[in-house]
Amino acid sequence: xxxxxxxxxxxxxxxxxxxxxxxxxxxxxxxxxxxxxxxxxxxxxxxxxxxxxxxxxxxxxxxxxxxxxxxxxx
Numbered sequence: 884x885x886x887x888x889x890x891x892x893x894x895x896x897x898x899x900x901x902x903x904x905x906x907x908x909x910x911x912x913x914x915x916x917x918x919x920x921x922x923x924x925x926x927x928x929x930x931x932x933x934x935x936x937x938x939x940x941x942x943x944x945x946x947x948x949x950x951x952x953x954x955x956x957x
Contacts, residue, residue, distance in 0.1 A: 893947055896934075898921065
C-alpha cells in the first residue's frame with residue numbers, strides 16, 4: 884500500500900476511510916484489504932468493525948474530529 888489514506892470522523896456517526904487499508908493481526912499478517920469503507924464508532928453494528936448505520940437508530944452522539952488539540956500525543 885503506497886497511496887494516501889484519508890480518515891474522516893463524522894459527527895454522530897462512523898469513521899470514514901477513503902483509500903485502501905490492510906487489516907492486520909498482532910503478528911502483522913494481512914487478514915483482509917478494504918477500499919473506501921466506514922468503521923463503526925457506536926458499538927451497535929452487526930457487521931463489526933464496519934459501520935452498518937446502526938448509529939442512526941441508537942441515538943449515537945459523539946463529536947467529529949475538530950482540531951489539532953486532538954492530535955497531541957498521537
